[in-house]
Amino acid sequence: MKGKWQVGLIALFLVLAGFLAGCSSDKKEKESAGKTGGEAKGEQVTIDIFQFKVEFKDQFEAIAKAYEAEHDSVKINITTVGGGEDYGAALRSKFASGNEPAIYNIGGPQDVADWKDKLADLSDTEAAGLALDGTLAGVTVDGEVLGLPFNQEGYGLIYNKNVFEKAGIDPASIVDFASLEAAVKEIDSKKDELGLEAVFALPGKEKWVTGLHLSNAFLAPEFDQNVLTAFDSKTVEFKYGDAFKKVLDLQNKYSVQPTVSLDYSKQVEELFSLQKVAMIQQGNWVYGSIAGIDEEFAKNGIGILPIPVEGYEGDRIPVGIPMYWGVNSNADEAVVKEAKAFLDWLYTSETGKEAVVSDFNFIPAYEGYDSSKISDPLSKDVYEYSEKGKTIGWTFMGYPTSWGENELGVQIQKYLSDEATWEEVIDASKKAWEAGRK
Numbered sequence: 001m002k003g004k005w006q007v008g009l010i011a012l013f014l015v016l017a018g019f020l021a022g023c024s025s026d027k028k029e030k031e032s033a034g035k036t037g038g039e040a041k042g043e044q045v046t047i048d049i050f051q052f053k054v055e056f057k058d059q060f061e062a063i064a065k066a067y068e069a070e071h072d073s074v075k076i077n078i079t080t081v082g083g084g085e086d087y088g089a090a091l092r093s094k095f096a097s098g099n100e101p102a103i104y105n106i107g108g109p110q111d112v113a114d115w116k117d118k119l120a121d122l123s124d125t126e127a128a129g130l131a132l133d134g135t136l137a138g139v140t141v142d143g144e145v146l147g148l149p150f151n152q153e154g155y156g157l158i159y160n161k162n163v164f165e166k167a168g169i170d171p172a173s174i175v176d177f178a179s180l181e182a183a184v185k186e187i188d189s190k191k192d193e194l195g196l197e198a199v200f201a202l203p204g205k206e207k208w209v210t211g212l213h214l215s216n217a218f219l220a221p222e223f224d225q226n227v228l229t230a231f232d233s234k235t236v237e238f239k240y241g242d243a244f245k246k247v248l249d250l251q252n253k254y255s256v257q258p259t260v261s262l263d264y265s266k267q268v269e270e271l272f273s274l275q276k277v278a279m280i281q282q283g284n285w286v287y288g289s290i291a292g293i294d295e296e297f298a299k300n301g302i303g304i305l306p307i308p309v310e311g312y313e314g315d316r317i318p319v320g321i322p323m324y325w326g327v328n329s330n331a332d333e334a335v336v337k338e339a340k341a342f343l344d345w346l347y348t349s350e351t352g353k354e355a356v357v358s359d360f361n362f363i364p365a366y367e368g369y370d371s372s373k374i375s376d377p378l379s380k381d382v383y384e385y386s387e388k389g390k391t392i393g394w395t396f397m398g399y400p401t402s403w404g405e406n407e408l409g410v411q412i413q414k415y416l417s418d419e420a421t422w423e424e425v426i427d428a429s430k431k432a433w434e435a436g437r438k
Helices: 002-033 053-068 086-098 109-118 126-131 159-164 175-187 208-221 227-232 243-255 263-274 284-293 296-301 333-348 352-358 375-387 403-416 423-438
Strands: 045-051 074-080 103-106 152-158 199-200 277-282 302-304 316-320 325-329
Touching: 045 086, 045 175, 045 333, 045 375, 053 074, 053 284, 053 333, 053 352, 074 333, 086 103, 103 109, 103 333, 109 227, 126 333, 152 159, 152 284, 152 375, 159 175, 175 199, 175 243, 199 243, 208 243, 208 277, 208 316, 208 403, 227 243, 243 403, 243 423, 263 277, 263 284, 277 284, 284 296, 284 302, 284 375, 284 423, 316 375, 325 333
Parallel strands: 045 074, 045 103, 199 277
Antiparallel strands: 103 325, 152 277, 152 302, 152 316
């Protein structure tokens, strides 16, 4: 009897030990789940990101690795499509393939309308609550925030300070088309002694440079600088079309030729970064590319000038949100939750905020950042224009779907190739806008 009693007692002890061990294991799993946004340790969640900004590809991949190190149940895969490639077309192909990303990029109200059925509500994110005033207007529908701002960006005419100084031109004196034209002619007359191939490098091959960015400088005033006004408009009049033509012609006439085959890489990396041209139409996002080739030139030798719009007074540069992060509402609930957590971490954690300013060279679109940490000269220039209120809105995000590149951009390429007159460009683009709004 004694032996049987001992055996029974041992068996009972083993059962109790197993029960207690199970409770302990459950507790640890729950604690692990809390640390990783809802997924138990070992149950990995994969976030596929499809994004367009080639300029910060390496830095973005590095910060994703840092996030993975802090969240061992999350795996992040990043695909970058941009630069000379059509991101919009690539995104549509990505979704059509059935391999839908968890996080992707959208523009303003037109993209929201196009992708609304595949956008999760991000109103409950910390980042949405910290977004700067006005930055969410174009991506908010029926009280739902459907995108989080990338950053603020500005663009204009990036210029070589050394060339301007040697040519005896004060950049501050360039406040309208007449003063810009005079400066261009002066530099052109001295281009041999300045070691230049041309004054400009106009990348006519890049339809976004002409059909989106350049056109915006002249169409934004027509729509009162309001992206929603552009989005709601059934027509476009090209009220500042003559001023548009003058700036395009000036860049084309004094550019490295042929402009229609000149792309972003050659414009920024081969010509401007190697100081073979004096000016390029681009934005603060090119700083990293220039610094990668000549860091000293990037830090101390470049600045930004406004694109002058005749008939619209003031030296202004276009400043806005280049893109937004959208989260795929069709993704699994756990993936949506982790995608939101990653975006919150990126813009609100100390690690993420440091990367945004110091590694990405972004101008923050959120509260809680130290603006004194903005390091590169182009971003500083953009920030100063913003502080002074000398800005033009980014209304091109309200253009009809693909109109800027595939309609106006294509027409401008025809014009640069002498295959269409400016009047034909305007007429065809007006009709395409109207058709896009039907």
